[in-house]
Amino acid sequence: MIAVLTGDIVNSGLYPGEKWMPVLREVLGRLGAQPEEWDIYRGDEFQVKTPLDKALETALLLKSSLASFRNLDVRLAIGLGDETFSGQKITESNGSAYRNSGRLFSELKSGRQSLALRSKWEEKDEVINLMLRLALSFMDEWTPVSAETVAWTLLHPHSSQEEMATHFGIRQSAVSQRQKRARTDLVFELLDFYRTFYKE
Template sequence: MIAIITGDIVNSEQYPASNWMPLLKKVLQKNGKQPEFWDIYRGDEFQLKSTPDKALELAIEIKAVIKSIKNLDVRLAIGLGDESYAGGRITEANGSAYKRSGRMFEALKEEKRTLALACGHQQMDQTLNLMIKLALNFMDDWSTVSANTVSYTLQHPEISQQEMAMEFKVQQSAISQRQTRARTHLVLELIEYYQQTIKQIVP
């Protein structure tokens, strides 16, 4: 079983690609080589292959990284399933993971949502998507500072608030306040719940 994340940049026309492309590529490149494991196409659309357990965390990291630029956001659809054809390029590959991700991506556009998933298990999809929808109530409203705080926290899971304060050149109390405003603890709890839940379907 694999996970496919299909996404695009919301409001990309407001900035030159040089503003957001390097940030996006930095996240995508951690997951493997282009174009087998990820690719960017049609200007601001992209696709990424991941392991199921990492998919939601990766999607939220991408969202946080892009939202660290004012007025930008990202739309992301996660599909879990198999890969029946690889072909060397992710955009030419096929399988249930790709189809679920593609269908969910089209549904997101219609429903004006920014993140959802499909794993092929109706009750699990309903539960996880409800939790994601509730989390989007604050994730969609992250300020650039909140988004930057979340992305840095996800990229450095072992870092302490004191070490983070030194990196950001602020007081530790400021980091604590930023993480609280961004609801970082809820993000981490959502990721953990997702990882525990999909263990039921991942062989």
């Protein structure tokens, strides 16, 4: 099984593309080769393929990285399933993971929720989607500083507060406050739950 994320940038018109596009490309570039494993199309829409256990982490890294720009966000549909055909471009590939992601993304575009997941396990999906809605109640309120904090922590999960303080040029006590405001503890608890819940 694999995961496919289909998404777009919410409020992309607030900034010139050259501001946020390098950030989006940097995050996606960590995940594999373009256009086989990820691609950007129609200006601000994108699709990326990840291992099953990395799907939610990838989604939250994308969300926090783009939310470091004030009033920017991402809308993301995570589809879990198989891949029955791997094309030269990810947009040519097929399988239940792609169908789940694509159909869910269409539903998200007509609703208010910005992050959801669909797999073949409906009962599990109900649980994780409730948890995502609850998590979005604070993640959607991240300030750019909080979003930066989460993105850096996701990229450096084993780093110390001292290392983080050095990176941002702030005191160690300020790091602790940033992490509390961003609720990084809950972010990592959610990721741990997801990995266990959808373990193959």
